[in-house]
Amino acid sequence: MTAGAVYRAGRIGMAAAIAGLVALSGAAAEEAIPSFNLYGQPGLIDMPTAEMAPDATLGLTYGRVHDSNRGTLIFQITPRLIGAFRYTGIQNFNHPSSVDGVYYDRSFDLRYLLFTEGKIRPAVAVGLQDFIGTGIYSGEYVVATKTLTPGLKVSAGLGWGRLGSYNPIATISTRSNDILGTGGVPTYDRWFRGDVAPFAGISYAPNDRLSFKLEYSSDQYDEETRSGGFEHSSPINLGMDYRLKNGAQFSLYYAYGNTLGAQVTFPINPKTAGSPGGNETGGLPVKRRAPGDARDLGWTMALDSAEASTQQRLISSLEREKLEVEGFDLQPQRATLRLRNPTYGASAQAIGRAARVMTRVLPASVEEFVIVPSENGMPMSAITLRRSDLENLENDAAVEMLARTSIVDAFGRAPKSDLTEYPKFTWSLTPYYSYSTFDPQNPLRIDLGARLSGSVQITPNIVLSGSVKKKLVGNLDQITRVDESKLPRVRTNYGYYAREGDPAIDTLTLDFYGRPGRNLYSRLSMGYLEEMYAGVSAELLWKPVDSRFALGAELNYVRRRDYDLMFGLLDNVTTDPVSGIKREIPDVNGHVSAYYAFGNGFHGQLDVGRYLAGDYGATFTVHREFANGWRIGAFATFTDVSEEDFGEGSFDKGILITIPLSVGIGTPSRQSNTTVIRSVQRDGGARLNVSSRLYEQVRTWHEPNVANSWGRFWR
Amino acid sequence: MKTRAFLGLTAALGLAALAGCSNDPYFVNPITTVYDAVFKGKQKPTALTQQQILQTLAATDLPVAFFDVADRDSQTLLIQIETNGPYRTFATATRQAVVMRDGMITGTRGLGGDLMSVDEGPLLDLVRARGTGDVVYIQRFLTPEDITEVLTYRCGVEPDKRVDVAMGLVNTPAQEMVAACESPDGPPFVDYYVVDPSGQIVASRQWLGRHIGYGAMHMLQR
Numbered sequence: 058m059t060a061g062a063v064y065r066a067g068r069i070g071m072a073a074a075i076a077g078l079v080a081l082s083g084a085a086a087e088e089a090i091p092s093f094n095l096y097g098q099p100g101l102i103d104m105p106t107a108e109m110a111p112d113a114t115l116g117l118t119y120g121r122v123h124d125s126n127r128g129t130l131i132f133q134i135t136p137r138l139i140g141a142f143r144y145t146g147i148q149n150f151n152h153p154s155s156v157d158g159v160y161y162d163r164s165f166d167l168r169y170l171l172f173t174e175g176k177i178r179p180a181v182a183v184g185l186q187d188f189i190g191t192g193i194y195s196g197e198y199v200v201a202t203k204t205l206t207p208g209l210k211v212s213a214g215l216g217w218g219r220l221g222s223y224n225p226i227a228t229i230s231t232r233s234n235d236i237l238g239t240g241g242v243p244t245y246d247r248w249f250r251g252d253v254a255p256f257a258g259i260s261y262a263p264n265d266r267l268s269f270k271l272e273y274s275s276d277q278y279d280e281e282t283r284s285g286g287f288e289h290s291s292p293i294n295l296g297m298d299y300r301l302k303n304g305a306q307f308s309l310y311y312a313y314g315n316t317l318g319a320q321v322t323f324p325i326n327p328k329t330a331g332s333p334g335g336n337e338t339g340g341l342p343v344k345r346r347a348p349g350d351a352r353d354l355g356w357t358m359a360l361d362s363a364e365a366s367t368q369q370r371l372i373s374s375l376e377r378e379k380l381e382v383e384g385f386d387l388q389p390q391r392a393t394l395r396l397r398n399p400t401y402g403a404s405a406q407a408i409g410r411a412a413r414v415m416t417r418v419l420p421a422s423v424e425e426f427v428i429v430p431s432e433n434g435m436p437m438s439a440i441t442l443r444r445s446d447l448e449n450l451e452n453d454a455a456v457e458m459l460a461r462t463s464i465v466d467a468f469g470r471a472p473k474s475d476l477t478e479y480p481k482f483t484w485s486l487t488p489y490y491s492y493s494t495f496d497p498q499n500p501l502r503i504d505l506g507a508r509l510s511g512s513v514q515i516t517p518n519i520v521l522s523g524s525v526k527k528k529l530v531g532n533l534d535q536i537t538r539v540d541e542s543k544l545p546r547v548r549t550n551y552g553y554y555a556r557e558g559d560p561a562i563d564t565l566t567l568d569f570y571g572r573p574g575r576n577l578y579s580r581l582s583m584g585y586l587e588e589m590y591a592g593v594s595a596e597l598l599w600k601p602v603d604s605r606f607a608l609g610a611e612l613n614y615v616r617r618r619d620y621d622l623m624f625g626l627l628d629n630v631t632t633d634p635v636s637g638i639k640r641e642i643p644d645v646n647g648h649v650s651a652y653y654a655f656g657n658g659f660h661g662q663l664d665v666g667r668y669l670a671g672d673y674g675a676t677f678t679v680h681r682e683f684a685n686g687w688r689i690g691a692f693a694t695f696t697d698v699s700e701e702d703f704g705e706g707s708f709d710k711g712i713l714i715t716i717p718l719s720v721g722i723g724t725p726s727r728q729s730n731t732t733v734i735r736s737v738q739r740d741g742g743a744r745l746n747v748s749s750r751l752y753e754q755v756r757t758w759h760e761p762n763v764a765n766s767w768g769r770f771w772r
Numbered sequence: 773m774k775t776r777a778f779l780g781l782t783a784a785l786g787l788a789a790l791a792g793c794s795n796d797p798y799f800v801n802p803i804t805t806v807y808d809a810v811f812k813g814k815q816k817p818t819a820l821t822q823q824q825i826l827q828t829l830a831a832t833d834l835p836v837a838f839f840d841v842a843d844r845d846s847q848t849l850l851i852q853i854e855t856n857g858p859y860r861t862f863a864t865a866t867r868q869a870v871v872m873r874d875g876m877i878t879g880t881r882g883l884g885g886d887l888m889s890v891d892e893g894p895l896l897d898l899v900r901a902r903g904t905g906d907v908v909y910i911q912r913f914l915t916p917e918d919i920t921e922v923l924t925y926r927c928g929v930e931p932d933k934r935v936d937v938a939m940g941l942v943n944t945p946a947q948e949m950v951a952a953c954e955s956p957d958g959p960p961f962v963d964y965y966v967v968d969p970s971g972q973i974v975a976s977r978q979w980l981g982r983h984i985g986y987g988a989m990h991m992l993q994r
Contacts, residue, residue, distance in 0.1 A: 487801070683918075722800075
């Protein structure tokens, strides 16, 4: 595929991204990290091996050989499956889509481990390289790797496509040269067809820092020789790796008889990065009641004054735990606490800390604690704990307490929210960044600036919030790329917004949240909903508290925002700058969404409905998520827009990476940063970006999610 | 003139934003917090003076313990803040806590890489009885992923030499006990416990997991 541009504004800031790199120090895992090759995959120098990285490894590689620069992100999706996304820039490359002599290309790989290594049997893997789209790196392989003695590994395999270009030994059928659709679709008509060539290699690691590699490459670099200045004079490559303690790999290569290569790889693993259990101070210990105290109901004679004084102590004690009391109800044997958690990323930790404070503050006869966490005034679940269980199980395995905890729907169970003063005004001034990627005129553009955010909570569930940003430095306003679109330009006008929107109002919305019934949650937002659209958005979510399944529906009425990103609006008609055709953006769009947490760390979402440009279709999203908040996922949207009308890429797709801030700081935080990597931003399959959608808020406090991080209850 | 004022304003705004500020008491500034985590993450080595120990013992009647984490060059005094059945929680003023049962450490909080809980019953019984034998001992930790990791150890326990303990206000003859533990799930370790005639552990060197390493405890006031 040739290059296009993507534009997206960073949300919470660069902190989580930095956090990810900082946390590299925690990446030194128990399992051995394999050596990575120039394509960012476990391998030799240019050739693949059958090795896998430790489960959940994310590896970021920059590799350069001759004039080819390759930036690759790999993810070990399951212990046997690796996915990779790569952005390549080949310099001095004579091609119609080269810009200033640089040819840019994106590619996706998959590798699957067929057999693990046995005593005699080698590990065997099969891989598809650059298997989507126009594919300069397109190739397939089957490879076997055997460890002969610790540190000494040999690999051999057969390659097709690019990996079958040097000294082929056979030809299987013919390899198609047609481009399917307009690029961007799997090239299944090519896989394992055409010339087949063998490749092999050996690696030797005398210790865990150094490694030497030698390979016989089956890649002849035909394209680079034809269109660039590459000279292939030998199939033999040699190289050396040096690995730091944190797993970072630095490599130097002598390749193809007359050129040099270099590479740096940073592996990081969401399972092992960061401080285990966090560095924050401890919570309060449980206060055990003296025997017989539980029967003392003397205080109930003056229930009101007891409630008032208990309440005050509860508020101040929870403040020290960085938790907020929204409401409280005290009965002789039961106390109900309506809790707001501005601090802890793990919901179980917020519940555990609140419960321990309750053991220290509440009268001895109160045996049942009900904690009702609330988000934007919506009671999310009612978590019931017995005080004697807390007393008896403080020093036991956390699962013992989980087994005795009940989590039910909070509908109609929450005390009134009368302990926080409304309206409540908060503001913050923070740095922000926005970026645009994959524009061949400049593959990475960045703006840095300041963002002022404010929020007025008028009542617990009516919130007016917004933010304004001002750029300090950056080059996003230099986007000049204009492509024709056969659809209303619902997203491809991003260049206008980037040029004219400084300073800019990011969002300014009035949100109403509610609980219309059992298992039901609602949201109504109005105002400047996102960077490009204003309007009204209504959402209803059905999610039983103990369920892994949820259903939602969202309906939006939108108006295009003016390019200066202030208060003005434009009509919903766009004019294509290339063809001059006017097209109308429909006023109404919306989706029905189904969510399912598979329970093994995988999470799926299906959105079916009408997109911004009026196209109908569905978005499939799959995430692998970790209890500590990391999420790595991918999405693809298929709508009734034809591949020709969609344009470059054929359909909308991308990768999502969420990094929790707590990884970098080692202390609890609910903040995270999500990066969307889209190979091309087009107008088909584009959804409105509403930031206050319900599902993530709701599931945080539901049984499957609370149980996932329950180990933090006593933390 | 106007441009300069504007530039000034912009720069001021930029600096303010970098510093990050808010009226929200729960605001976490991403930049400064990450800066702190990166550049101030390592705790400074702390050493206790004899003077500090004497002052603390004079100031409280509550049980006091000396606690040292060798790998971190960190020494501190812990004061008992709560009891729950046989478990006693000792803590520092900065809310780092160590939980002990009869002097054996059964949990830590706020140290980073905390020992979350243990199944100490058989090991504790054997150490207190100053006996010889093989017992199962379980330690639980959180992983960086927030999953509970359970390490099951098999420990060989035996008495070592007899010693006289004179630490702080604790003066007693005692028996040293050694527990050598191995597990398929975690690194092996050797714990030492100094047990007084009543079966109380008055000093120990105890394995608290990969992240903390060995922690040394001396009871100074009971």
